[in-house]
Amino acid sequence: MRYRNIIIALGLLVIVVRFLGFPSSWDAAIYSALGLLVIAFAYVGEKK
Numbered sequence: 001m002r003y004r005n006i007i008i009a010l011g012l013l014v015i016v017v018r019f020l021g022f023p024s025s026w027d028a029a030i031y032s033a034l035g036l037l038v039i040a041f042a043y044v045g046e047k048k
């Protein structure tokens with residue numbers, strides 16, 4: 001259940017980052033990093 005909460009928090013962070021007004025190059029890097037984190041936590045959470 002802990003990994004599910006982390007994934008939900010990362011999803012909310014994606015929504016918040018959209019409205020913070022970062023330059024587009026930063027947005028791309030942030031979205032890529034958050035996407036990788038979601039994939040990693042989903043994979044680790046599935047294995048347990």
